[in-house]
Amino acid sequence: xxxxxxxxxxxxxxxxxxxxxxxxxxxxxxxxxxxxxxxxxxxxxxxxxxxxxxxxxxxxxxxxxxxxxxxxxxxxxxxxxxxxxxxxxxxxxxxxxxxxxxxxxxxxxxxxxxxxxxxxxxxxxxxxxxxxxxxxxxxxxxxxxxxxxxxxxxxxxxxxxxxxxxxxxxxxxxxxxxxxxxxxxxxxxxxxxxxxxxxxxxxxxxxxxxxxxxxxxxxxxxxxxxxxxxxxxxxxxxxxxxxxxxxxxxxxxxxxxxxxxxxxxxxxxxxxxxxxxxxxxxxxxxxxxxxxxxxxxxxxxxxxxxxxxxxxxxxxxxxxxxxxxxxxxxxxxxxxxxxxxxx
Ligand code: NAD
Ligand code: DAU
Numbered sequence: 243x244x245x246x247x248x249x250x251x252x253x254x255x256x257x258x259x260x261x262x263x264x265x266x267x268x269x270x271x272x273x274x275x276x277x278x279x280x281x282x283x284x285x286x287x288x289x290x291x292x293x294x295x296x297x298x299x300x301x302x303x304x305x306x307x308x309x310x311x312x313x314x315x316x317x318x319x320x321x322x323x324x325x326x327x328x329x330x331x332x333x334x335x336x337x338x339x340x341x342x343x344x345x346x347x348x349x350x351x352x353x354x355x356x357x358x359x360x361x362x363x364x365x366x367x368x369x370x371x372x373x374x375x376x377x378x379x380x381x382x383x384x385x386x387x388x389x390x391x392x393x394x395x396x397x398x399x400x401x402x403x404x405x406x407x408x409x410x411x412x413x414x415x416x417x418x419x420x421x422x423x424x425x426x427x428x429x430x431x432x433x434x435x436x437x438x439x440x441x442x443x444x445x446x447x448x449x450x451x452x453x454x455x456x457x458x459x460x461x462x463x464x465x466x467x468x469x470x471x472x473x474x475x476x477x478x479x480x481x482x483x484x485x486x487x488x489x490x491x492x493x494x495x496x497x498x499x500x501x502x503x504x505x506x507x508x509x510x511x512x513x514x515x516x517x518x519x520x521x522x523x524x525x526x527x528x529x530x531x532x533x534x535x536x537x538x539x540x541x542x543x544x545x546x547x548x549x550x551x552x553x554x555x556x557x558x559x560x561x562x563x564x565x566x567x568x569x570x571x572x573x574x575x576x577x578x579x580x581x582x583x584x585x
């Protein structure tokens with residue numbers, strides 16, 4: 243590996259991966275290729291912007307000509323694909339962009355990568371492809387039962403990877419991460435959304451009874467997990483990157499409020515997300531066998547994350563304008579009008 247194209251590298255996890263790779267492998271060239279959608283943010287890459295082994299190029303992974311040019315220009319031998327539409331609620335409001343990027347984009351990237359003769363292609367996927375499980379832990383061989391347009395689009399991208407590995411012998415690996423949190427996460431996702439809303443004493447719209455379970459993974463652990471699978475994963479295989487930190491949403495919400503010294507009366511129980519998965523949980527045993535281990539437990543990770551949003555309002559205040567407010571309105575205004583206060 244010498245010249246790595248990191249697609250979606252201006253987003254939350256992709257930028258953590260780039261910051262990690264640029265610092266860890268000075269002999270690699272790391273090229274960020276990102277469309278800069280509403281979720282892409284060049285500020286996330288400020289810490290590496292002057293590093294000699296980092297470059298940025300703006301482009302869409304579903305634009306065949308642009309992908310072709312980027313692969314040639316940078317003599318790319320490895321692709322790590324983080325690029326995606328990633329927010330479940332937006333996929334329920336409007337699935338089109340999810341099919342464009344998560345399915346068609348993944349296909350075009352693979353196809354152009356194959357024609358260019360790249361080596362390894364690493365697809366960053368999600369535990370949501372397994373769908374919701376009542377008990378136990380998802381393992382890599384489990385069947386796919388995605389329930390939202392987002393989860394189905396990610397499953398579609400993974401299946402294209404499988405087909406390119408089996409049919410054309412491409413060197414592919416897949417990571418399936420659990421719910422990730424940390425600095426630089428777009429404030430539409432639960433932890434940064436509730437933290438930044440609570441800082442301004444605004445209501446926190448908790449879906450349904452708040453007893454849904456997510457498995458939380460700190461972003462730097464996720465980034466190191468992708469690095470591990472990229473270097474040590476077996477071709478054609480998928481690896482769960484599980485936080486193994488299961489928490490109810492209500493518990494996470496209360497912890498955020500406690501840490502900020504804000505009252506639980508900010509919580510509003512609002513009508514549930516359509517098709518809301520009750521529980522995700524995976525085992526990370528297969529990735530652990532390759533030497534990956536998460537470093538953060540949830541309490542430490544959440545404390546550092548909340549502190550980061552408190553100290554970096556320059557980063558999130560400028561996001562919470564324009565398109566963000568229009569999205570907030572369509573997602574939450576009716577829900578908050580129908581809300582009940584926390585019991
Ligand atoms: P994000 O929404 O923060 O970032 C996505 C990035 O992709 C943005 O920079 C955006 O500009 C870029 N992008 C979108 N469409 C593009 C296109 N057509 N061409 C090029 N760039 C495009 O997402 P994230 O939370 O950092 O997630 C990154 C990846 O990890 C996604 O593939 C997601 O499915 C997966 N994942 C996320 C989580 C999580 O909890 N956030 C957990 C597991 C897996
Ligand atoms: O599990 C991995 C997935 O985690 C990733 O693949 C996705 O890209 C990522 O967005 C995330 O999906 P979730 O839907 O689990 O994350 P979100 O932050 O949107 O929601 C977390 C939980 O909190 C979920 O049960 C819904 C609930 N929630 C979320 C929001 C935004 C609320 O109750 N209220 C809210 O306003």
